[in-house]
Amino acid sequence: MAVPKKRTSKSKKNSRRANWKQQAAKEARKALSLAQxxxxxxxxxFVFLTNNKPSKNTSETE
Structure with a gap:
């Protein structure tokens, strides 16, 4: 027979939610710092490619 689980207390729920929000805020700060x-x-x-150089396959050589 199925037995219902015990209810999670408000303090435990609030603690978990605060921890989750704190981790999300930390990741958001890191992402903003990297973008800046x-x-x-x-x-x-962070390695990324830029297309500032003209390409070698232009039609100028024809």
Whole structure:
């Protein structure tokens, strides 16, 4: 026969929710920091390609 589980207390629920929100806020700060460093060009830990150079396969050689 199925037995219902005990109810989670408000303090435990609030504690878990606060922990989850704190982790989300930390990740948001990290993402914003990375975006700022990429935009200012000071990023050393994030590799991305830029298309500032003209391509070699243009029709100018024809």
């Amino acid at each position: 460093s990429v935009l200012t060009g000071k990023s050393h830990s």
